[in-house]
Amino acid sequence: MEDKHKILELLNRKRNVLLMGAPGTGKSKVMNDVARAFEDGGSKLKQPSHVHGASIPIPAIAMPNGLELPMLQKKNRKVFRTTLHQNSKYRDFLTGIVPEFGSVGGYKINEGILYRANEFAKQADSAALLIIDELNRGPAIEVFGGSIVAIENDKRLGEDNSVLPTTQFFEIIDPVSGGMIEYAFSPNLYILSAMNQADASVAPLDVAFMRRWQSYKLEPNYEVLYNVFNMIPSSVLPTVFNDASDVYHVAFRALEKINTLIAIGRGSEYQLGQGVFLSTKPKDDSKDAALQFVLEAWAIIYSHIEELFFGDGISIGYIINASSPLSPYELVEVSFAGETKVILKSNSITTNNIFDLYYSIAGREQ
Structure with missing residues (x-):
C-alpha cells in the first residue's frame, strides 16, 4: 500500500x-x-x-x-x-x-x-x-x-x-x-x-x-530512483561507464553505502533521501549529461556529510572512502602547534573523476 x-x-x-x-x-x-x-x-x-x-x-x-x-x-x-x-x-x-x-x-x-x-x-x-x-x-x-x-x-x-x-x-x-x-x-x-x-x-x-x-x-527509498530512471537494480557494479545507466547505477549504490555509514556514525534519522537525485532532471540521455547530473548531486551529498561531521575530517574521509586510490579526496597528516592533525584534501571534483569517486564509495568492502 x-x-x-x-x-x-x-x-x-x-x-x-x-x-x-x-x-x-x-x-x-x-x-x-x-x-x-x-x-x-x-x-x-x-x-x-x-x-x-x-x-x-x-x-x-x-x-x-x-x-x-x-x-x-x-x-x-x-x-x-x-x-x-x-x-x-x-x-x-x-x-x-x-x-x-x-x-x-x-x-x-x-x-x-x-x-x-x-x-x-x-x-x-x-x-x-x-x-x-x-x-x-x-x-x-x-x-x-x-x-x-x-x-x-x-x-x-x-x-x-x-x-x-x-x-x-x-x-x-x-x-x-x-x-x-x-x-x-x-x-x-x-x-x-x-x-x-x-x-x-x-x-x-x-x-x-x-x-x-x-x-x-x-525511509530513503532507492527503488524510486531505479523506477524514475528506468533501471533494473543489479548487485554487479559496472567498473566503467558505457552509458548513462552505468553512471546512475554506481551513484545510487554509493548513496546507499553512504547512508549505511551515516546511520552507524550519527543515526538513521541523519541519512539523505532519494530526493537528492530527484530535485532536477538530466539534460538528456547521454553519458555526459549523466556525469554532470551526478556531479551536481555530489555537491549536495558532500555538504550534508560535512555538516553532520563538521570539523571531523577523519569521519568524513572514512564515509567517502578517501583512502581509495580511485578517490580524488585524501587524508593528510599535518603538524599544527606541535601536534599532528589529520585534514581532508581533495582535487577538483569534475565530470572526469566523479564516476571514480562514486565507484570508490559504492564498491568498498566495509
Missing part, C-alpha cells in the same frame, strides 16, 4: 499524524499526495483509454485504492496549509488581537488557520485537513497553546458537535463577540504535520507535545 493510503487511514483513526524522516525522503511529495487524495475522496477514477494491440481494446480501470474512509465520504472537504517558522504566533493558528491598518486603524481579532480549519470541519457533512510543514522549525508549543491536549482524538467533540464527557475545552478570544469563550475541536478536523529529524539547528519538540501525534516515518 502506498504511503498516502497508510497516512489517510492513520488520519482517519488518530486525527493527528506526524510525518518524520531524513531530508530528501519525499515528505513534501507525500503530503501533496495525501492532500489530493483527500480532496478527490480517495477514489477518483482515471478515464479508460484505448490500448493498441491489447486483447481487450479498452480495458476497465480499477479503483486506485479501496479506501472507504468516513473522512473521505464527507460531501465538503477542504485542505488548509501552513508552514511553521520562528515568527509564527498563537494568533496565526487560533485567534488573537492584531493591528488593523488603513484610514481608521485600531485592532481586530485574527482568525488563525487552525481556527478556520476547525470552523469548516464543524459545518454539516464537512471535513478539513490541515497540513503543517516544518513543525519543529517554529515555536510549536507556543503556537498551539492551550489546544495541545484538545487536539487528541479522544478529546474532540461528538460527530454532531455535541459535548462528550471526554471533550477538552480551552479558552480563545471569540472573533465574533470579542470575549473569551470555551472552544473545542471537531472530530472531522485532521492534522498532518511534517518535520525533518536531522535539523540540528532547531530544538527537539517537547515529549508531551509529541505524544499527541501518531508518527509515520519515511
Whole structure:
C-alpha cells in the first residue's frame, strides 16, 4: 500500500499524524499526495483509454485504492496549509488581537488557520485537513497553546458537535463577540504535520507535545530512483561507464553505502533521501549529461556529510572512502602547534573523476 493510503487511514483513526524522516525522503511529495487524495475522496477514477494491440481494446480501470474512509465520504472537504517558522504566533493558528491598518486603524481579532480549519470541519457533512510543514522549525508549543491536549482524538467533540464527557475545552478570544469563550475541536478536523529529524539547528519538540501525534516515518527509498530512471537494480557494479545507466547505477549504490555509514556514525534519522537525485532532471540521455547530473548531486551529498561531521575530517574521509586510490579526496597528516592533525584534501571534483569517486564509495568492502 502506498504511503498516502497508510497516512489517510492513520488520519482517519488518530486525527493527528506526524510525518518524520531524513531530508530528501519525499515528505513534501507525500503530503501533496495525501492532500489530493483527500480532496478527490480517495477514489477518483482515471478515464479508460484505448490500448493498441491489447486483447481487450479498452480495458476497465480499477479503483486506485479501496479506501472507504468516513473522512473521505464527507460531501465538503477542504485542505488548509501552513508552514511553521520562528515568527509564527498563537494568533496565526487560533485567534488573537492584531493591528488593523488603513484610514481608521485600531485592532481586530485574527482568525488563525487552525481556527478556520476547525470552523469548516464543524459545518454539516464537512471535513478539513490541515497540513503543517516544518513543525519543529517554529515555536510549536507556543503556537498551539492551550489546544495541545484538545487536539487528541479522544478529546474532540461528538460527530454532531455535541459535548462528550471526554471533550477538552480551552479558552480563545471569540472573533465574533470579542470575549473569551470555551472552544473545542471537531472530530472531522485532521492534522498532518511534517518535520525533518536531522535539523540540528532547531530544538527537539517537547515529549508531551509529541505524544499527541501518531508518527509515520519515511525511509530513503532507492527503488524510486531505479523506477524514475528506468533501471533494473543489479548487485554487479559496472567498473566503467558505457552509458548513462552505468553512471546512475554506481551513484545510487554509493548513496546507499553512504547512508549505511551515516546511520552507524550519527543515526538513521541523519541519512539523505532519494530526493537528492530527484530535485532536477538530466539534460538528456547521454553519458555526459549523466556525469554532470551526478556531479551536481555530489555537491549536495558532500555538504550534508560535512555538516553532520563538521570539523571531523577523519569521519568524513572514512564515509567517502578517501583512502581509495580511485578517490580524488585524501587524508593528510599535518603538524599544527606541535601536534599532528589529520585534514581532508581533495582535487577538483569534475565530470572526469566523479564516476571514480562514486565507484570508490559504492564498491568498498566495509
